[in-house]
Amino acid sequence: METLGSLLQHNLLQESFRDAWTRLLESSAKFHVVTWGTLLLYLSSYYLASLPGFIYQFIPAMKKYKIQQDKPETWEDQWKCFKMTFYHIFTLHIPLSLAVYFYVEYANLPCDWNSMPRWYSAILQIFGCFLIQDAWEYFMHRLMHHKTLYPYLHKVHHDFQAPFSIQATYAGQAEILIFGAGFSFGTFIFCHHLFSLWLWVVARIVQNTHVHSGYDVPWDPLRLVPFAATSRFHDFHHMNFHGNYAAIFTWWDELFGTDKEYENYNARGRQKEMKEHDN
Ligand SMILES: [Zn+2]
Numbered sequence: 646m647e648t649l650g651s652l653l654q655h656n657l658l659q660e661s662f663r664d665a666w667t668r669l670l671e672s673s674a675k676f677h678v679v680t681w682g683t684l685l686l687y688l689s690s691y692y693l694a695s696l697p698g699f700i701y702q703f704i705p706a707m708k709k710y711k712i713q714q715d716k717p718e719t720w721e722d723q724w725k726c727f728k729m730t731f732y733h734i735f736t737l738h739i740p741l742s743l744a745v746y747f748y749v750e751y752a753n754l755p756c757d758w759n760s761m762p763r764w765y766s767a768i769l770q771i772f773g774c775f776l777i778q779d780a781w782e783y784f785m786h787r788l789m790h791h792k793t794l795y796p797y798l799h800k801v802h803h804d805f806q807a808p809f810s811i812q813a814t815y816a817g818q819a820e821i822l823i824f825g826a827g828f829s830f831g832t833f834i835f836c837h838h839l840f841s842l843w844l845w846v847v848a849r850i851v852q853n854t855h856v857h858s859g860y861d862v863p864w865d866p867l868r869l870v871p872f873a874a875t876s877r878f879h880d881f882h883h884m885n886f887h888g889n890y891a892a893i894f895t896w897w898d899e900l901f902g903t904d905k906e907y908e909n910y911n912a913r914g915r916q917k918e919m920k921e922h923d924n
């Protein structure tokens with residue numbers, strides 16, 4: 646049973662969100678709200694979601710959570726990634742934000758408050774998007790590791806053996822567009838409102854920067870979610886180059902046995918720990 650206090654709080658929260666949303670829509674022409682809103686949302690989410698992983702390197706107590714202890718992030722590598730993400734703004738993200746506007750316009754995607762999905766259906770829609778993205782990414786990623794395609798499509802992303810969060814989108818444009826197709830499939834199927842589309846943008850960025858953070862922290866909520874790919878899971882792909890091709894859920898790798906090397910690696914780690922404990 647909801648108490649009166651929580652009900653009032655809920656209503657207050659909803660009302661302030663409704664006011665903010667309506668003000669945003671009325672603040673400028675639809676073109677500006679959708680195009681620049683999408684771009685700003687993308688960029689702020691990307692850099693904000695990368696921030697924890699970036700800050701960890703300056704905190705000595707966080708060192709023990711770094712997954713590949715022997716490969717700390719360097720300024721040179723991070724600067725290299727930052728420059729590439731900056732370059733992508735002009736070559737990818739501005740054109741893609743324009744594409745979002747044209748999609749919203751021509752698919753007649755509702756933007757108004759009244760047709761906004763309820764929070765629980767928005768969560769379900771994002772979950773559906775993740776399912777599609779994950780399956781698409783698993784098979785495309787495996788394909789990109791084929792020796793004839795790898796040098797042209799995926800080599801850049803493997804420049805660093807130990808990932809760090811700002812490195813999440815350090816990749817060639819073709820790779821970003823191919824993986825991005827999975828993003829659009831989810832959007833077309835599940836996101837029937839501008840809010841869902843924007844929520845999907847944020848969720849995808851947070852998930853992608855998280856698995857590239859290079860840190861496995863004990864408070865990671867994904868540790869409690871069955872079949873969720875953690876930062877440790879994707880880190881292994883960068884370290885080992887083979888296996889763990891999915892980066893959202895682990896089931897495709899389990900089904901096709903592409904997580905075997907990871908399982909063996911973990912088993913060896915546990916054995917080593919037990920031996921050290923016994924001595
Ligand atoms: Zn790869």
Ligand SMILES: [Zn+2]
Nearest residue numbers: 802857879883
């Ligand atoms: Zn990666």
